[in-house]
Amino acid sequence: MIFKGFEWKIVLYVLFLLATLTVISWLINTHQYNYLLIAVPLAAYQTMKLISIQLRLHKEVNQFVEAMYYRDFSRTFNISRAPVELKRLRDGFNRIITTFKTVSHEREIQYRYLERILELVDTGILSYEQETGEILWINEAFKKLTGVPYLKNIHSFEKRNPYIFNEIIGLTPGNSKVLNVHQQARNLKILVNASVLKQNNLQYKLIAFQNVSETIAETESKAWQRLMNVMTHEIMNSVAPISSLADTLVHRLQSDTITTSLPAAELEDLELGINTIKSRSEGLLKFTASYRNLNKITRLDLQPVLVRDLFENLYTLMEPTLEKKHIELDIILRDPTICIAADTSWMEQLLINLLLNAIEAVKDGAEPMISLSAEAADSKVVVKVNDNGTGIPEDLIDQVFIPFFSTRKNGSGIGLSLCKQIMLLHKGAIEIQSVAGKGTSFLLTFQANLP
Secondary structure, three states: OOOOOHHHHHHHHHHHHHHHHHHHHHHHHOOHHHHHHHHHHHHHHHHHHHHHHHHHHHHHHHHHHHHOOOOOOOOOOOOOOOHHHHHHHHHHHHHHHHHHHHHHHHHHHHHHHHHHHHHHHHOEEEEEEEOOOOOEEHHHHHHHHOOOOOOOEHHHHHHOOOHHHHHHHHHOOOOOEEEEEEEEEEEEEEEEEEEEEEEEEEEEEEEEEEOOOOHHHHHHHHHHHHHHHHHHHHHHHHHHHHHHHOOOOOOOHHHHHHHHHHHHHHHHHHHHHHHHHHHHHHHHHHHHHHHHHHHOOOOOOOOEEEEHHHHHHHHHHHHHHHHOOOOOOOEEEOOOOOEEEEEHHHHHHHHHHHHOOOOOOHHHOOOOEEEEEEEEOOOOEEEEEEEOOOOOOOOHHOOOOOOOOOOOOOOOOHHHHHHHHHHHHHHEEEEEEEEEEOEEEEEEEEEEOOO
């Protein structure tokens, strides 16, 4: 133990000083002034000694406090060369600094770990100080969703995207809202949530951005399926008897009893009317039956499929039609090893539907052209069907995947609905990019699959 009697040492210094002062008082009272020449300097020395110890302690404490204030945890206090009265103090300082250093290191690790987690999640995170608008944190997911690579102050965001900025500022804590965002020629639905954090008398607003386009699309698809199940069932049950009855009436009109009892003109009008009823009933039944195809897909036979094989089969199948209509088909595949997990038959049906739509869009163009391409990036494969046709007006783009909706006069509105359902079953996504008068692109996004 380092002279735990350091406290006793201080006590002894004080006692010696008191004794010396007592002696000085006694010498003065007895008028022995000659001895004061020894006693007074001795008392002064003892006083200076105590003051010196106090100053050294004060200096050591100041150095420690300064190190703590500036978080200089690299600072150490030498114990081996320290005076006896400072060894215990320096040892205590070193222990405290070591503890702070350990806690700071653990907090740094936790911060880096949390930072890494926030960078990996798909949810965009934005945090800013409400009074000044200064950005505290944004992650990569936020940058990708909004297309903003850097942001120092929230008010700078107003120039980049006034719509999102106003929604963020106006969103009250605890509430959420779905925003329609057009990003990189894609229409996204982003769920935005807001919360507030308070720290050191400052208030921070935390905004979370989540891309819910696929979730909403899947929910809408299921809702349409349920609606069509009910509609097709009711229509079939109502129209089938009408068609059967019309067919019976046509045969009854051909009997001798009817032909002889009615004038020829009335008989002809009656037969025409019944045939019209029969024809329209059969047409409606056929139309309704076609929508049942949307609900036939329940399970897929997923296999690794090379995209180049899909393109080759599609070209072989559609080549006669393309040549007949003088349409050029360009296939772009820089990496022939690109592979996806797909049900070949349904995937071919999907691509055929998209190609037929493209043919319809470019058939009246001066230089009709369609291109098929595929690229792999970030563990995803994007297959693109592009044409330079008439395009789709911006206000109709969000409706093209809705059943019963078609931009063509004679379209049934089933093709793209079927395409969307096929992609949802493949755990993928289908998106449309179109400019009226310039052309349309359909993007099919899959999870990459090694061959």
